[in-house]
Amino acid sequence: MSIQDELKSAITAALPDVSCVVGWGAGPEPLRAAPLFIRGEADLEGFSAGFLSVNNPALYLPSLKGSKVGVVVKGCDARSVGQLAAETLIKREEVHVIGYPCRGVIDVDKVAAKLAGACETGEVAALREDGDDVLLNTPKGEVRLAKKDITADKCGRCAFPNAGNADVFVGERCAPVVTEDGYADIADFEARGLDELKAFWEQEMSRCIRCYACRNACPLCVCRDQCVAMSREPHWLSQGDGVRDKLFFQIIHAVHLSGRCTGCGECERACPLGIPVLKLKRALSRRVEKLFGYKAGGGDTPPLLTFLVEEPTIKERDWK
């Protein structure tokens, strides 16, 4: 039985006990899958999981709180489920987690870059997987691309490809790409130097259209309509278009996620302008991991909601 079929039967088995199962189905374009809410066996038709299953279905769980739901998850999505449960933003017992081994997902921006000059990604008529490659039907004929060239960056540093906390796991667990996230990307980024980074963010934030897609795609941004970005009480930000306000919003997002972000990368993926907003969150995650040995998503109390009287890893300045 293929993974798809196994997943379908796992979903079928779960359906009687849950109000719906969140998974993936066909999206607006052949390169993009969309979230699928499976309420009956009839909905299973369009279900598929694999290279195109980009969206993090954990996003929907807090809003479905109150009744039992099922969710099909990649390894990274499972970390989000774990974190939501650790923060009691969802009740773990209300979620039926169906996991499968994930071998990476597509980064459509990378496809766009490969097709640059030939056609837009929206013009791709069909996508077919062929082993380690994909074949794209474009107006200018069939294009073969290696999966590894168009896989999302986060998949290249994936330490959790198999949903560790799944209630049902189908298929063979696959080996993690890395055992430890070394945050080499952040180290490289920081190595550019303070002046260059300041200019970098000025440039990037000038492009930001303040659409909040980053926030809306974040499974841990549970404030939703009450987000401080739009409130007057408290009034942290003006509604202006200035670089500082836009950067400050990104800082708010990052600080609110410190010690919570699982690095699913949905914020950056959702950005219509391709601004690398995940960098700020990863910089904080690196520090949290270094200070408290904490990796978000594992189910422990977030480190900023607790403390030790003696912090062995915090070296305070002695002001001597």
Added chain:
Amino acid sequence: MSSINVGYFPGCSGLGTSMEYERSTRAVCRELGIGLREIPDWNCCGSTPAHSTDSALSAALASRVFAQGENAGIGDVITPCPSCLKNLRVALEHMEDPLFSARVEALTERPLKMQHSIRSVLQVMVEDVGTERIRGRVRRSLKGLKVVPYYGCLMTRPEKVMRFDDPENPVALDRLLEALGAEVLPFPLKTDCCGGSFSIPSRKVTPRLAGRILDMAGEVGADLVVVACPLCQMNLDLRQGQIRAGGIDRVLPVPYFTQLMARAFALPEADAAFNKLVEDIEPAFACMQRRAADIEAEERKAAAAEAEKARLAAERAAKAAEKAKDAGPDGAGAKSAGAKKTKGKADAGGGDV
């Protein structure tokens, strides 16, 4: 325990006034598996005059010593002399200040590259070798010898520099001498000043201060005063004539602790080098032997009394068991256990006698 290999700085007095310290130190270290690698072409540490004149010049002398060590790949160094130790240690610590270090390097033109440490022979004996291992090496116990240890000013002070033992009431040497079998008497003046190099500006001071130490040692009943510093040794040993002239009538030999170790380890007489002492130590050893004989006789008597007591107790137990046996079957076990015990004790007693 693995053998220890360290750099060695003998110090100037080791080649002159304290040859017996030098000789016995080397012999004892050899016996304990401490490999001493003498720093090639070492120079004076600066002694008292250098640092009281110019701290940078004084540190430059020390720095050259360590630089010479580096040539031979030596980083960790030990020295028998507490005064050398203090000068070398102070220089090392002061040179952690980059400004000062730059001044010193301008003088030596040889910046230090390795990590350096400097400790005393005594510290290595008690901290690295350990009193248990020393006890295990003893072949001629110093049992019966009544000693007082004299540490002098510098072995533990200044506290922040020396970082060794209790600054006011050190016990390291006490423990070491006990391990050799000697009886260590409580000595309140163990860190009192012996007069140091005051004998140079004023001849009156040193005999008075050294005399006070000898007088107290005599009063508490010591056979001898054990030292670890060449200058202290000289003041206490060489000046006993002056001290007696000042009215303190004490005659006490003043050996280095390494000399006593050499004797306890039964090393050749030349290594112990007691003949270099001004006051003869042999009467003290003679006294020690008499006392040891007395102690042993005393111990035999006590052991015999103990055995007799055990025998009587066993007899009583046997009688009781006999009675119990008559009374019922449970008595049998008690009796055999009692009998066994009696036999063991009796054997032990017999062997002793």
Added chain:
Amino acid sequence: MKIGVFICHCGSNIAGTVDCAAVAERASTYPDVVYATDIMYACAEPGQDAIIAAIKKHGLTGVVVASCTPRMHEPTFRKAVERAGVNRYMFEMANIREHVSWIGKDIEANTNKAAELVRMAAAKLRLDRELKPKSFPVTKRLLVIGGGVAGIQAALDAADAGLEVVMVEKQPTIGGKMAKLDKTFPTVDCSSCILGPRMVDVAQHPNITLYAYAELEEVSGYVGNFDVKIRKKATYVDWDKCTGCGLCTEKCPSKKSYDRFNEGVGPTTAIIIPFPQAIPKKASIEREYCRQFNKGKCGVCAKVCPTGAVNYEMQDETVEVKVGGIVAATGYDLVDWKVYSEYGGGRYPDVVTSLQYERMLSASGPTGGHVKRPSDGTEPVNVVFVQCVGSRDPSIGRPYCSGFCCMYTAKQAILTKDHIPGSQSYVFYMDIRSPGKGYDEFTRRVQEEYGARYVRGRVSMIYPKGGKLMVRGADTLMGTQVEVEADLVVLAVGAEASANSSALAEKLRISYDGYGFFMEGHPKLKPVETNTAGVFLAGSCQGLKDIPSSVAQGSAAAAKALGLLSRDMLDSDPQIASVSVNRCVGCRKCIEVCPFKAIQEVDMRGQPKAEVIETVCQGCGLCNATCPQGAIQLSHFTDNQILAEVEALCRF
């Protein structure tokens, strides 16, 4: 909003280095400021009247006073604006004295900085809201921790005024250090004769409940309504049955127990009544010395006890009490003088502490008031007193002066002469510190009438020689070394905060300094209050002091507690957190971090929401900083108010 700004000169304290008129002029340009002026002394009556008059004349709805620290006069000005009909929370202060005029002399920089601090205050004031305190009932009962002379005084004064008092003492008897003293300076009164009746009063007072041999386990709640857990340690004697006859202490075979009350001068038994005047006069067993506990058999005390009070199975017991206020009077302990190896570090029996010497001098002490050398029981002739052992010594982390040692040493020298007319006392001192009524005269008397020889200098070494102790030191007035042949050496050991005082402070949520002494609310103006409402200080736990000062502070603490607990209702501080129900998403993060468990989850139409328990909230604002969407806000320190201050400073 109409804001009035008042820039205080504080005489020349502020005006000396700040151009107050210029600050007022700048302030008049700030948003919503309709009136700005400078004023000589804002806090004085004319100043307050001027503020009130300006409020009325200009119809001010908010006031900024730029003067000293709000920790000093915020309450003063709040009352003033309230008298003019403005809500007391529509008031802000700019600290232009402690934070400006007193820390630099650059008038230009100071004037500019003062004006900016006023801008911040005005920006915050624009977002102030009228706050009204709520009132809550008060538990009219006072807890006194510590039964030394300060605690006794506080307890008796409060109880005499009609308040119920609960006293907790960790030793089996009250009396504290004073009970151990033979006489007191400078009158040479018998210590137990003047303290004893007070101790009896405590025992007999209908309003006082005494828990001796008990410790404070836990404190929760808040001013007016503290919940206190007291752990009564097992004494293995049922105190309801014990008559204090002392038969058990006569028959106890463990006669070599450490005598805590007598500071180890002579041994005692394992079952003890600490001293004849002990309150409560009940026996208790020191478990570590008792044969019944160590060897599993003995039981002598149980056999001889005529009332059958001994109970080896007794367990610790916890009692819970509700109180409205707390007085901490935990006193002091002696510094561990054994760190001084040069004084023998405890190796020489004839080197004793001043407190041990008190017990030797005391007629009810183990030597019956006969001064004897512990080593051989002979009467000493030369007695050397060494002062500042563990005081004024930065090398052991005790740089402070213990305050009373100069005086008790003088007293002990006098008593020595009284006890042994042929004796000669020597006192090594650093400086004689004797401010106090009759104190300096006393230190003259000991030298002039009693012939004690005072040597100004430190002792470098004490060593035994021929059955005597050689005390070597410097005489810095003569510029020589001295050596005294002593029969007995008495160390005037300095004092430190009592053991575990920091743990107690943490339970009471009060501050303590680097040495463990509790911090008063203000060093000059609030010497018995703490910064935690409802907790007061008495005696040496706040800083070392002698008996009259401790007694005075005990009375002062009682007066403060009475002032608080004489009211039926207390106003709660309205500067607490509140939840915007619409914006709360029920994530529980605030509930998780609140140190006071002041936030609870409530159900609102099926949605979980946070709710602040107003009487429990202490107003720290941790929840506010934790809530991602800012749905919980600390009144008077809201996000917007702090942001307004930041923005007043950082406008690019």
Added chain:
Amino acid sequence: MSVLEGKELRIVGFLCNWCSYGGADTAGVGRFTQPTDLRIVRVPCSGRINPLFVMKALIGGADGVLVSGCHPRDCHYAEGNYYARRRLEVLKGLLPVLGIDPRRFEYTWVSASEGQRWQHVVSSFTAQIHALGPAARFTEAPEPARLGA
């Protein structure tokens, strides 16, 4: 008009009311001379300090931000400073990635009795900020970047 041009830099302090604000008062009472750059925002507890206040000041043009609370174990509210310590320590990881020199932000503990320590902290932090010089302000990029660049 804000700081004195050429003389002062913009330094914002967030101090808890009970310990550090009192410590700053104690320094003033003791007439311990300090640089004039610092402006203090008084908050009840270091636990009240949202790290975003620090960021707001830095993005808003502060050249330095100093936070000070009660020493660990000595928080008036028992635990606020423990949370602050973690949050502020984590925040330090965000500054370099934004292009802000992390030395522009420090936190410490000063008790109400430590006037001298406060003087030392203020003086050394102000000197540190002066050594770094004025912080470059975040401004609009010179030319709007192309979409997808």
